[in-house]
Amino acid sequence: MAMSTGGGGSSFNAEPNVTPMIDVLLVLLIIFMLIVPMSRKAIDLQLPDPTQTPNATPNTDQIVLEVGKDGSYMINKQVVPHPDLDRKLHEVYDRRPDKILFIKGDTLAAYQTIIEAMDVARGAGVQAIGVPPKNIN
Amino acid sequence: MAISPSSGRSSVRAEPNVTPMIDVMLVLLIIFMIIVPTIQTSFKAIPPNGANLKPAPEEDDDQILGIDANGQYFLNRQPIHNDALGRMLDDIYSKRTKDKILFIKADKGLQYGKVLDALDVAEHNGVRKAAMVTDQAPGTISKIAADRINPSATDANSTGTGENP
Numbered sequence A: 001m002a003m004s005t006g007g008g009g010s011s012f013n014a015e016p017n018v019t020p021m022i023d024v025l026l027v028l029l030i031i032f033m034l035i036v037p038m039s040r041k042a043i044d045l046q047l048p049d050p051t052q053t054p055n056a057t058p059n060t061d062q063i064v065l066e067v068g069k070d071g072s073y074m075i076n077k078q079v080v081p082h083p084d085l086d087r088k089l090h091e092v093y094d095r096r097p098d099k100i101l102f103i104k105g106d107t108l109a110a111y112q113t114i115i116e117a118m119d120v121a122r123g124a125g126v127q128a129i130g131v132p133p134k135n136i137n
Numbered sequence B: 001m002a003i004s005p006s007s008g009r010s011s012v013r014a015e016p017n018v019t020p021m022i023d024v025m026l027v028l029l030i031i032f033m034i035i036v037p038t039i040q041t042s043f044k045a046i047p048p049n050g051a052n053l054k055p056a057p058e059e060d061d062d063q064i065l066g067i068d069a070n071g072q073y074f075l076n077r078q079p080i081h082n083d084a085l086g087r088m089l090d091d092i093y094s095k096r097t098k099d100k101i102l103f104i105k106a107d108k109g110l111q112y113g114k115v116l117d118a119l120d121v122a123e124h125n126g127v128r129k130a131a132m133v134t135d136q137a138p139g140t141i142s143k144i145a146a147d148r149i150n151p152s153a154t155d156a157n158s159t160g161t162g163e164n165p
Helices: A019-038 A082-093 A109-124 B019-040 B082-094 B112-123
Strands: A039-044 A066-067 A072-074 A079-082 A100-105 A128-130 B064-067 B073-075 B102-104 B129-136
Touching: A019 B019, A039 A109, A066 A109, A072 A082, A079 A082, A082 A109, A100 A109, A109 A128, A109 B112, A109 B129, B064 B112, B073 B082, B082 B112, B102 B112
Parallel strands: A039 A128, A066 A100, A100 A128, B064 B102, B102 B129
Antiparallel strands: A039 B129, A066 A072, A072 A079, B064 B073
């Protein structure tokens, strides 16, 4: 890098032309600086309002997906096998105007399995995912 | 450092000598390459994978709660006492009038209960929305990447029968 060979030769320039290389390096640097913060992805959850007291008579219309300790799925207390979850959610939400799903995960389940359930739900058209308050069983 | 003396005075060279600039740039590049990972080593969590994710470009006033595999909390990459989280979130979100969103980057191997604990603290301290940071699973494409741009696309499926299941 930047070797200045014996400078006597006035006509011969033996130094490599590094300017294009620097151009490319700087552009790459800028591209990576821009891409890294832009590439973050997330799943949004609605949190319950703590100031609201839970209704004594729960809304029967809402749909609750329970994720068990072993990763099993239950939609409104009805067991759903893993491969059927997407189809089942489509059945429910395709003709439903409010696309809200509550996901209640077992506290001993792995975080990844809950995220998978949320992921499938988002893919099936659910637009808002709610997490029930922790003290409700 | 690497100054080539312009010895050949036979012709006038009008080009600026960029070699020192390159040297500085490359050194800066190397310094940043080394520094960036060492800043991040204090907090290590592998977020879970998912397919249908929503892009969430980083912004300056984002608050990021990290939870590593041991359940230790990090608020904006600084390790904090788990008990202090509520107070710190309250400080931040009581001053905010909009966008009460908290990004949660939790390790995928955690028990969901640990994440729920954090969500519980967050909801009692002014957070209205949690964004669970996830990685795009390799080889998958999000079905909802354009969710915000065209929200009616998913509604087109509904036949409007008017009955709820």
